[in-house]
Amino acid sequence: MENIKTFLSHFFVTGDPMIYGADASIALVSVAIVFVLTYFKKWKWLWREWLTTVDHKRIGIMYIIAALLMLFRGGVDALMMRTQLALPNMHFLNSEHYNQVFTTHGTIMIIFVAMPFIFGLMNIAVPLQIGARDVAFPFLNAVSFWLFFFGAMLFNLSFVIGGSPDAGWSSYAPYAGAELNPGVGQNYYLIGVQISGIGSLATGINFLVTIAKMRAPGMTLFKMPLFTWSILITSIIVIFAFPAFTVALALMTIDRLFGAHFFTIASGGSPMLWANLFWFWGHPEVYIVLLPVFGIFSEVIATFAHKALFGYVVMIWSMIAISVLSFLTWLHHFFTMGNTAPVNAFFSLSTMLIAIPTGVKIFNWLFTLNKGRIEFTTPMLWALAFIPNFTVGGVTGVMLAMAPADYQYHNSDFLVAHFHSTLIAGTVFGVFCGLHYWWPKMFGYLLNEKLGKWSFWIFMISYNICFMPMYFLGLMGMTRRMYTYPAGLGWGPINFIITIGAFGMGLGFTIMAANIIWSAIHGKRDTTGDPWDGRTLEWSTSSPAPEYNFAHIPVVSTRDAFEAMKEEERKGVKRRQLPFEPIHMPNNSGIPFIMSAFFFVAGFGFVFEWYWMGIPGLIGIVICLLARSFVYNDHHHIPTDEIERTERAAGRFS
Amino acid sequence: MQEHKNTAVESEPAGFPWKQVIGLILSLALTFLALWIAVGLSLPVHVTLTLIVGLAVIQALIQLFMFMHVLEGTDTSHQILGLIFGIFVAFAMVAGTLWIMYFTL
Missing domain, CATH: 1.20.5 (Single alpha-helices involved in coiled-coils or other helix-helix interfaces)
Known part of the structure; x- marks a missing residue:
């Protein structure tokens, strides 16, 4: 009895009223979900239509729902930190809890918010933009999503079961090692992130092949929409950067679980090697979450300026230059670790070089706006706000890139303000922009403009209230990851202002969430498929796009293919109505979900070093792989009368 | 007129995948050989490192040619x-x- 008690008190996180609150709310939400699904008899629907789907559009929607939920969790983490720092000597969180909160905030925001948001939007838009009917490997796409999902769930479990990681999102050795950080928290980080990382790598491969092989006839590389280009380049970075992280995570897992010494000084290991490997992935990762939003902004700015994008080819070469340079800058994250002067000088220069192609892109967007007929819709507002706000982040980045100056800025709140300027004004503005832009294509209705503008203005102004003062706070000497500070340093008022800004961003996000719910009921339906007068192929099909995307694969002859088609129609060129042909589509499969669930079981076992649970989990994964190998009948054809019915219902066949 | 099918993957020609099976056996053999060199033999450190890096390069080539379709397309x-x-x-x-x-x- 006593044994069970001690086990349970270690297994569940105890002693903090906020954690008990979380326990209770998790239990309530789970019961509510089960109740709703059972009451409305939706279990079968959930399994058939969603959990087993291989449709890129549905997978994209699931990615975005998961990302929004994780954004809520990461946002609550941020608000907890800001509450703790609002006043000097606060006693809202203790130091240990604060460490866990900033660790999960960072990890969740990068790996379980930014990445799935990007993956979700590319799943929805890329196949439609290139005129394809799905991605190259639809089954693998479902595997990617479910691995991400179960990896995220495993990571999130840590705060109620076993305890959260607390070594920062970068999880530096030696502190993250077994000796200084016993317990299961770091194991959750290593294994949860590893599982979702396998999914990310597979997504990179999938979209590279999709874009290389499945473009509509006539769409040569330099006729692709810019968002598709950005995803092509991002996929290449994913493929080459993620293996470094996979290896680093695996080595540290071996250190922690099996007592190896890759990252401990004892027995000849090197803690610095962790920082080196981590940032060899970590810096390209910044561009993995930034280049796609550059693509989104290019689409949105061209659409709402009603002009072709200025400098299309230069935009592409800038992105290619960024992708190459992104692999040559990783040391700037640890200039102060004691490298030799030539090393710091080289990485200082390579970092500053990235400002050139990025600056070129900024000017191209400005020139696209020049003499355009600008329409201030919600997505356009996010795109316009991105340009100045992101530039601040970019310029402070160049300041940080100067190695001697970095000795002053390093680990101060100046740095924190800098990377939030790039990641919020870049990635977050970008995915919100893309979300509003492609929402009608996903669901068939528009988000409300009035609520959208309210959420935009509140979020954008609050973002500036939050992060502009933080630069000065950093210059005044406040370092990152401090859980409290004494009165009398002059930091109190600035911290209070920052906290107000943080809650304002929370309010902006809440309005956006309310907008999603309100518009689902009252939102304007999109019956044309082209609510924004778009230029690229995704707007040429109905909203939401049918299962097969295009009844006829479009034939492309120019850039901005849909704009050209509309131009022809205006000139009165009639398009011939071709007869439908049966469409070849992949079958749904439950294996991705079940296999990822086994990954979760195995991961949970290894987190607690329960090999009786971990090894059966691994065997389950192998059985799923074998089961998939013997599936011979993996596709079906949609008959022509069904296509005709669908097209007629969408008003596209008469 | 035959419409463009727009699928990336053609169904594989039937037949026993000899190339992949040989690749798998070679990969396993090289991995265990590296393990044996590092753990089983007590060579000087730099000799061990040189040998296992050499094996790693061979392993990479096997992956490229046996599994990664480098000669196809x-x-x-x-x-x-x-x-x-x-x-x-x-x-x-x-x-x-x-x-x-x-x-x-």
């Missing part, structure tokens, strides 16, 4: 660009790491 420029970028990244990582960590060695 219709467009060789894709393969060449991919290989060049891969070699660039590998070089940046290995040479960069050695250069950065040199002062600790």
Whole structure:
């Protein structure tokens, strides 16, 4: 009895009223979900239509729902930190809890918010933009999503079961090692992130092949929409950067679980090697979450300026230059670790070089706006706000890139303000922009403009209230990851202002969430498929796009293919109505979900070093792989009368 | 007129996948050989390192030729660009790491 008690008190996180609150709310939400699904008899629907789907559009929607939920969790983490720092000597969180909160905030925001948001939007838009009917490997796409999902769930479990990681999102050795950080928290980080990382790598491969092989006839590389280009380049970075992280995570897992010494000084290991490997992935990762939003902004700015994008080819070469340079800058994250002067000088220069192609892109967007007929819709507002706000982040980045100056800025709140300027004004503005832009294509209705503008203005102004003062706070000497500070340093008022800004961003996000719910009921339906007068192929099909995307694969002859088609129609060129042909589509499969669930079981076992649970989990994964190998009948054809019915219902066949 | 089908993957020709099976056996053999050199023999450290790096390069080539379709495909420029970028990244990582960590060695 006593044994069970001690086990349970270690297994569940105890002693903090906020954690008990979380326990209770998790239990309530789970019961509510089960109740709703059972009451409305939706279990079968959930399994058939969603959990087993291989449709890129549905997978994209699931990615975005998961990302929004994780954004809520990461946002609550941020608000907890800001509450703790609002006043000097606060006693809202203790130091240990604060460490866990900033660790999960960072990890969740990068790996379980930014990445799935990007993956979700590319799943929805890329196949439609290139005129394809799905991605190259639809089954693998479902595997990617479910691995991400179960990896995220495993990571999130840590705060109620076993305890959260607390070594920062970068999880530096030696502190993250077994000796200084016993317990299961770091194991959750290593294994949860590893599982979702396998999914990310597979997504990179999938979209590279999709874009290389499945473009509509006539769409040569330099006729692709810019968002598709950005995803092509991002996929290449994913493929080459993620293996470094996979290896680093695996080595540290071996250190922690099996007592190896890759990252401990004892027995000849090197803690610095962790920082080196981590940032060899970590810096390209910044561009993995930034280049796609550059693509989104290019689409949105061209659409709402009603002009072709200025400098299309230069935009592409800038992105290619960024992708190459992104692999040559990783040391700037640890200039102060004691490298030799030539090393710091080289990485200082390579970092500053990235400002050139990025600056070129900024000017191209400005020139696209020049003499355009600008329409201030919600997505356009996010795109316009991105340009100045992101530039601040970019310029402070160049300041940080100067190695001697970095000795002053390093680990101060100046740095924190800098990377939030790039990641919020870049990635977050970008995915919100893309979300509003492609929402009608996903669901068939528009988000409300009035609520959208309210959420935009509140979020954008609050973002500036939050992060502009933080630069000065950093210059005044406040370092990152401090859980409290004494009165009398002059930091109190600035911290209070920052906290107000943080809650304002929370309010902006809440309005956006309310907008999603309100518009689902009252939102304007999109019956044309082209609510924004778009230029690229995704707007040429109905909203939401049918299962097969295009009844006829479009034939492309120019850039901005849909704009050209509309131009022809205006000139009165009639398009011939071709007869439908049966469409070849992949079958749904439950294996991705079940296999990822086994990954979760195995991961949970290894987190607690329960090999009786971990090894059966691994065997389950192998059985799923074998089961998939013997599936011979993996596709079906949609008959022509069904296509005709669908097209007629969408008003596209008469 | 036959409409463009727009699928990336043609169904594989039937037949026993000898290439993959041989590749698998070779990969396993090389991995265990490396393990045996590192654990089973007590050679000087730099000899051990040289031998297992050599085995790793052979392993990489086997992966490229047996599993990664390096000789297949219709467009060789894709393969060449991919290989060049891969070699660039590998070089940046290995040479960069050695250069950065040199002062600790």
